[in-house]
Amino acid sequence: MKSTSAPTPYTLNHPRWYRKRVSTYWWFQRPEYLRFVLREVSSVFVAYFVVLTLLQVYMLSRGPLAYGNFLNLLKNPFVIAWNVISLLFVVFHSITWFNLAARAMVVRVGGKRVPGVLISGSNYAAWLVVSAVVAWFLLRG
């Protein structure tokens, strides 16, 4: 067995264990890890949409001129592109967490565990209903 570099002294009964450091880029090394990091990063975009909505309400309170200027800013192609990217992340965030909800929640009915599909499914159903109500509210006029 050839060593690749000069060995450090070996002491009998005190084995020299080999420890490998985790790379800083560990999350690039496996697709599953990358997907996890993207899921975690997606929460930044959720926070961004919250701030954006609060800003929108604030601008509305400052009168039609301020709100009009704010809407014009939102029509900027760069802002639209950024918002589309953010939306994709928020959808990814929702889907991944809805799917994971079934694992974190154990609901038992009559001693039997409710299947995960039903728990995730009810999350999706609630999402659909809320989205439909919001869409109806925005589009009815």
Added chain:
Amino acid sequence: MADTIHLEVARYSPESDAVPHLQTFEVPFRKDWVVLDALNYIKDKKDGSLTYRWSCRMGICGSCGMLVNGEPKLTCATFLADYAPAPVRIEPLRNFPVIRDLVVAMNDFMRKLQRMKPWLIRKEEKPVSAGEYLQTPEELDIFKQYSMCINCMLCYAACPVYGLDPLFAGPAAIALAQRYNLDSRDEGAKERFPVLSQHDAIWGCTFVGECTRVCPKNVDPAGAIQQYKLTAAIDWVKSVLLPWGGK
């Protein structure tokens, strides 16, 4: 189909090596052979110094966990046929110090497991003459999944949190604590709570979910940890809101 297959096996000798290296062996390819059979062939016929752990060959003892092409696997349940004809890379489990070749040090896991008190705790032990602690099939069903853990440590090798923070209690230890917490015969949940509710235990977990994906016994440690997070959070809310606290 070729009648041989190449195995690239990680070798590390603490006496002479500074870092591990891969050594390639040619072994007979048989479709009923698992990776462990090939390692045993190497040890018997090619190089008796190859060092690895194994015992039962049937997915019960949890000794033969290694990385097969980078993926944590029980080598007794991983068939060469699923990888042929490409060479198969065998390495020791990730995130653990390597003692020699494919053998890792498991002291850290054993210490963490013990801290969880993975045994039945009773406030008062019944005398043997009083008989067994009875349990219904429904009560068994609640924790049975977690009791299937064989301590193979594949989940630790898959967990990036454990790799980055060696203080993290890790998937199997927490799942086994939960196995006893959920057991109707156990009364030790309060004793385990201070250990489990640490930042280094449940709150260290970021729910990557890899532990569950690699688990050969479908234990779902990730699920166990999230469920305990929910229990701990509800306990905390109770202790803040209710005058008599979480007692």
